Amino acid sequence: DRCGTSPVQDSRSPSAKRPTYEWTAGSAPTGYGAARRPSRVLADERARQVSEESFIWPPPDLVASRRASPRFAGKLSPLGEGSKKLPQALIIGVKKGGTRALLEFLRVHPDIRAVGAEPHFFDRNYENGLEWYRELMPKTLEGQITMEKTPSYFVTREAPARIAAMSRDTKLIVVVRDPVTRAISDYTQTLSKKPDIPSFESLTFKNRTTGLIDTSWSAIQIGIYAKHLDNWLQYFPAEQILFVSGERLISDPAGELGRVQDFLGLKRIITDKHFYFNQTKGFPCLKKAEGSSKPHCLGKTKGRTHPNIDPEVVQRLRDFYRPFKHEVLPDDGALLLAGRTECIYTEDSQRYCSGVLGALDWGGEIIFSKKSHYLTRNVSNITI
Numbered sequence: 507d508r509c510g511t512s513p514v515q516d517s518r519s520p521s522a523k524r525p526t527y528e529w530t531a532g533s534a535p536t537g538y539g540a541a542r543r544p545s546r547v548l549a550d551e552r553a554r555q556v557s558e559e560s561f562i563w564p565p566p567d568l569v570a571s572r573r574a575s576p577r578f579a580g581k582l583s584p585l586g587e588g589s590k591k592l593p594q595a596l597i598i599g600v601k602k603g604g605t606r607a608l609l610e611f612l613r614v615h616p617d618i619r620a621v622g623a624e625p626h627f628f629d630r631n632y633e634n635g636l637e638w639y640r641e642l643m644p645k646t647l648e649g650q651i652t653m654e655k656t657p658s659y660f661v662t663r664e665a666p667a668r669i670a671a672m673s674r675d676t677k678l679i680v681v682v683r684d685p686v687t688r689a690i691s692d693y694t695q696t697l698s699k700k701p702d703i704p705s706f707e708s709l710t711f712k713n714r715t716t717g718l719i720d721t722s723w724s725a726i727q728i729g730i731y732a733k734h735l736d737n738w739l740q741y742f743p744a745e746q747i748l749f750v751s752g753e754r755l756i757s758d759p760a761g762e763l764g765r766v767q768d769f770l771g772l773k774r775i776i777t778d779k780h781f782y783f784n785q786t787k788g789f790p791c792l793k794k795a796e797g798s799s800k801p802h803c804l805g806k807t808k809g810r811t812h813p814n815i816d817p818e819v820v821q822r823l824r825d826f827y828r829p830f831k832h833e834v835l836p837d838d839g840a841l842l843l844a845g846r847t848e849c850i851y852t853e854d855s856q857r858y859c860s861g862v863l864g865a866l867d868w869g870g871e872i873i874f875s876k877k878s879h880y881l882t883r884n885v886s887n888i889t890i
């Protein structure tokens with residue numbers, strides 16, 4: 507991954523272990539970034555797993571732009587014009603959903619400029635202040651959208667309020683993927699760094715005999731999308747959140763990118779002709795990466811081979827996630843992560859017909875109800 511895991515940024519190298527903050531010039535403005543370290547949504551030790559890009563610091567883009575690397579010349583105007591702006595759109599999750607692929611594909615658009623590394627501003631670096639954050643961003647010209655991706659935002663309790671404090675108009679993008687595959691992908695990543703960890707099967711259960719799932723394990727907890735989403739819907743209307751299917755990002759990248767460009771109010775410039783399927787990699791790749799004329803696939807850490815998991819455990823996890831897919835969430839419009847449903851009925855026989863935002867390959871759909879009501883979260887009250 508040219509933005510995350512190129513050899514010089516190997517996450518195993520000691521110099522890349524932890525972010526250091528000394529190099530930044532930005533000062534924290536009052537009102538943002540309280541002295542307190544942000545507390546994590548996932549308190550469990552295992553929740554400290556972070557996506558691999560988070561180890562890359564300082565952000566390669568910043569280093570690259572300081573060195574005026576020709577790699578970035580494509581997007582910078584010859585005079586280096588423009589100004590650094592706070593992002594207007596964020597890819598907030600989910601970890602292992604396909605967030606890197608989405609960002610890399612989006613960067614092909616001339617009206618999108620993005621920081622490649624994960625800034626982790628709204629979770630770990632908030633006390634550094636908004637000016638620090640702005641300083642990380644690439645320069646943009648009028649009409650260009652500034653973006654970043656940090657998948658852990660989606661599961662960070664404080665993130666929605668903080669992002670809303672920056673701007674209530676921030677557009678949010680969530681790449682969702684079958685939560686079971688996502689969990690296995692998450693585990694595979696950890697295993698690649700710590701080969702001695704227990705098996706996926708044993709980590710899944712609190713007690714294997716009773717079959718009780720360990721929901722404190724971050725690999726499981728991140729996939730309870732409805733629970734995390736609830737938190738976001740307290741601060742942002744559903745229309746401001748776009749769900750991208752991680753599966754379709756692989757099977758039909760241009761189709762998903764079309765939806766994203768529409769959501770961002772951009773001309774559909776990224777189309778089928780930008781992609782080719784690389785047989786060796788087994789994934790779609792870019793014919794030309796941003797600022798380059800060469801084909802570009804994501805790096806070795808994207809598209810890892812997953813270990814075989816006991817099918818019974820996989821099934822048990824599917825059963826575990828099913829109710830969450832049916833959860834109805836409060837908002838201006840209700841949002842439902844559910845099966846193939848077009849209308850739902852509440853206990854008082856109210857009928858809520860929904861516009862389907864997107865079908866998910868794992869049998870779920872993201873449905874947006876036009877009706878503006880708080881719907882009960884008790885699934886059994888609802889006939890589907």
Ligand SMILES: Nc1ncnc2c1ncn2[C@@H]1O[C@H](COP(=O)(O)OS(=O)(=O)O)[C@@H](OP(=O)(O)O)[C@H]1O
Pocket residue numbers: 557558559600601602603604605606607657690691692694752755756789790791803804807808809810811
């Ligand atoms: N085009 C393309 N090339 C390679 N990989 C692709 C692509 N599109 C989606 N994916 C899937 O992205 C998964 C990694 O997700 P993220 O980038 O969100 O991971 S991370 O949270 O930033 O670590 C990664 O998960 P694994 O397959 O488990 O490695 C891929 O399945």
